[in-house]
Amino acid sequence: MSGPPPAAVKVDPTSARLVRDFKHTSPFVGCRFDPTGQFVYAGAQDNAVVRFQLDSGKKTILNGHKSWIRAFAFALKEKLVFSGDQAGKLIIWPIEGDAPSPIATIASHKGWVRALATSPDGKTLASCGNDNLVKLWAVPEGKLLHELPGHANHVYNVAFHPEGKFLVSADLKGVVKVWDLAKGETVREMDAKILYKYDQGFGADIGGVRSMAFSPDGAHLACAGITEVTNAFAGIGKPLIVLFDWVSGKQKLLLRPKVNFQGTAWGVVMHPAGYILGVGGGNGGVLWAWKPGEALAYHALTLPNNARDLDLHTDGRWLAIPFFDNAVRIYDIGPK
Amino acid sequence: MTNRATYACNSPAHDLSRRSFLAGTAGALGSLSFGNFLHGAAAGKLEKDQKRVLVIWLSGGVSQLETWDPKPGTNTGGPFQTIETSVPGVHICELLPHTAKQMHRMALVRGINTIEDDHGKGAVIMHTGRRQEPGMTYPHLGSVCAKMLGSDRNPLPGYIHVTPRGNGGVNAADSAFLGPRYASISLDNGQAPANITRPTELNESSDAERNALRLRASERFLKKRRTADTEAYTHSYDQAAQLMRQKDLFDVSKEPAKYADMYGKHDFGRHCLMARRLLEGGATFVKVTHSNYDTHHENFDFHIEQLGEFDQPFAALLEDLHQRGLLSSTLVVVMSEFGRTPNINRNYGRDHWSRAWSVALAGCGIKGGAVSGKTNANGTAVTDRMVHGGHLFHTYLKAVGLDPKKNFYIDQRPIPMADPKASVISEVLA
């Protein structure tokens, strides 16, 4: 998530319904609403950033990446979009314009850029990737400010705490580090190792924090992924969202579907109204909703295909989900 | 050369002597027509010119698109880029930066179509060069090499399989009609063969004494009853004793620290280093299994991890073999049971795919930098020089100086060493 926290509107996740179905020619892997509220930006397996105008459905292809893009962040004031790809490139684009072209292309990480986030004050961009590093960049010029080494594995996600003093990064093995931005060092670690396993049979790691989000009030952090994996290479495991209490740094709840589902929780958002929403992909796709304080999802909506990410519009009503079947779909949880 | 072979050579009329020939209850073993029955001089020469084979088995089916035949920027290409190699014009996947620097010592076969998407049956094709057929089992490449390239004087098992996990013993089925002597022995997680260590309560001198007693007892018996089988039995203890003396070969901790760094300290690195120790120590055929590549889910994350483990040790192994002067006499093959689907499934996985995939070769008999075969733009079909497991098997044998058109004979039945319907892929041979 990026941009200002969505307004607290009256929503009902059980009313989630499809309101937009944006089509492309290649599967999508990630997407974000822009903070101006006009667009959804999505990264596809054809290396394109695809911008859909929410009202008109107009599709604009942003060419510049040579690999898949799952990392997005925005600078609201400067109206910039940042996209990170799996060749280590970070591209800065204007949000608006008919045919945006890269403002700057930065070799940001060795290996994949896994996630991007902008600080609440809009001055800093954080990135993380397969070089086990977290990096901080100056907005808007994209100058490297700091490298934060410390993870021993691929860093899968970054997020700024809403108060702006701390940055959180999470890796393949479920190590969640809290960085004090003033000091530039790790001040705490949280344990999401439940989202990781070394599969002895296959001799490989499986898991990682696939999505991460703070609650707008900063009291909770949610980390999504897969757990209880019995077969890494077939993806046989269960989706899980680990909810942390920010003050104590301890796990508060383990959020699971009510009805068994096989696959990964690929996206999580924390709604200002207190709901937690997640999507999963594996054996099909599902959108889940949890009420505050409850461990089992109280609502599940079967999706048309494997869902691969999730974002919440600033209006608090719309959810954007990128799918394997070449679509980004928008679901509305607001009043009908 | 074994006593058994000596005995055979000394027999008139080539019959290993009728009694010995008859003594075995299995005709299958008694009458194999060629192999190790060499005269002393020939055996000596064989050792000097010893050819060896190293197979790296990427278990589960490595993706050709993430290794030897990348298709970036296409609908099947996935997120990875290509990189240049030490051979101009030959590009491979960015996940293999160290290997790319060894490409001038390697050849690629990119036009493989084995038409078999089942793990077990694909493994049969790749190990034996033939499709599985009811009622007939063919020996593994390792068993053929153990028999045809090995010397019976060599105490090391002819076909050694270094594996992360195995059954720890002999896999008798591997050698089929060639007999258990040429079956593979698994070294689980790179541990020495079972029972190689003398029991603690038995000291060396007692062991020597009891073996002297055994030999004297056998000699008394053999004065009037010597056969090829009895010779082989006696000889097996000599081999055991020699192997026990060489057990350090199985201990990579004896290597200088710099090699541990060069190969990497994880299991596959250790296993590659052990392979080099064994090859240098005279092993004929070593297979190292790296597990696992069966990436129906998260193909890309898993290939980063698995090829990240593979790349450096493999490149180090080629470099090290070259520096020791062994590469020119060691055929190196990187293979799997099949490749992976160009199509990327909904779980970021690639599934089983045998229609268009690749194998990499290096070393003995191989033309460095050669590339055979081509696939179409997004890798879904072979467009040039399609080959199957039989062609590969011919090529391996030819590369180490064997004639793949020759036959084994079980009883009176000729069994071609390699599938007679296939032939050598000559463009990858030096």
Next chain:
Amino acid sequence: MPQRWFLLSVSLFVCAASAEAVAPPAVRSSAGAKAGGTEPLHRTIDRLVSAPKDFAQFDAGPAPDGEFLRRAYLDLTGTIPTATVARAFLKDASPTKRQFLIDGLLASPEHSRHLANVFDVMLMERRADRLVPRAAWHSYLRDAFAANKPWDELAREILASNGADPKTRPAAKFFLERGEPHLLTRDIGRLFLGMNLQCCQCHDHPRIEDYRQEHYYGIFAFIGRTTVLNAKGTGVISEKADGETTFQSVFDPAKVTKTSLPRVPGGKGLADTVVPKDKLYVVAPTAGAAGVPTYSRRARLAPEVTRADYEPFRRNIANRLWAHMLGRGLVHPLDMDYPGNQPSHAELLDALSADIAARKFDMRGFMREIGLSQTYARSSALPAGVKETDAPLYATALLKPLTPEQFGFALMQATGLTDSIRQSQGKTATEQSLYTALSPNLAPFIRAFGSPAGTPQGFDATVDQALFLANGPTLRSWLTPRAGNLTDRLLKLAGNDAVAEELYLSILTRLPDAEERKEVADFLTSRTKDRSAALQDLAWALLTSTEFRFNH
């Protein structure tokens, strides 16, 4: 009566509690003489084996008593005798003691058990258990041999059972575990008819003009309509009422397609019984039900193959039982019986083949005749000055490597593991209880010495086998002293000469000669400080000697 005492001792030491074994050997009316002739089979054997004119000059002569005793035990019961039995046999002065021994062993429950093992390995070739548990199959075979079920009857049951009836299901193991009709065609030819027609699947045999593609597809036609239906996880044979067997030669440029009726090689094609279209099935095949056709081609296989007048069937079993006793088939290899591969003794094989058919496939009687022959009783030691390559076949006994089962059981007996288990079982010990206790120990031997699944048991000596015997825990633990075992007995003996005798009798079934006695004494004198370890080293040396590894 010494013989009597000795037989009791066989019974007692082979099996303490079997009434069957204690009973005196039955004198078989049919066993002594060739049916319709005057010459007993064992005489015919000796006459024909010794027929070569220079045979006498190479004749190794009768095996010493110990060698004969060990051979008969290994061939007929799959293990070696105890030291007590060996002592009694060596002492026994009766001229008929060898005949009593053969009869006693053939009547023992150990014999049925051993033949069950031998036929299991022969017919199943160590295939993994998938559909029929080996225990049930093994019991079935053991009961058959205990009852001396004639081979044609046993073969008919094995070839006819479809696995549906629980009572006859074990017999279906041969079929069910193979399942695939081509594999079955090959193995029916190999194991029941002595013909390996494998090459003829695709063309006439390139080197054996008598093996033709039509032979292969004649057998195939009996079973080409069958599949194994594994709907309920058990597996039964399902058969269709239609489906022709057609074939082409890969060498035929015209690609002419031929059709075959069910037909055993050399036999006549069996025309199908015509069944009205609406009555093709008793049970029609479905996804869940095995097909049972009104007219079954498969049902005709067993009677056709096992006809007493069908020469390949009787030659095959005669040749295989001969090979079991003598270490080599008269036709060699056992599954290459065709005119171009003449038997070493053609007339003898004819006689054996006629005899076993005439005695209605009584295998026990047939083996008894072989066991009574001078040929069987001949020494394995070459006479001085004779080159083995010059000697006619069977002028000296052939060495037979112990099978994995024989090797394992012989080591258990020699080390006294068997004795100590028997002792601990006390009066409750039976052949069954001993087998139950001991047979799990075979596993490492089968792993180390057994041939790969789907291939006949062969012999090869490999380094891992030697390491297993030299350093492995199995043999080592059996030599560790425990009540009643060999090391325990040796430790209690006063005097090195007594030790030497007990060692040699227990392990090699013979007394030591002077040189061997001295060797034992010298060794023990040099190792007085650790006598137990020294005794184990001595025993190990004999157990791993060539003399022990082979049946000679």
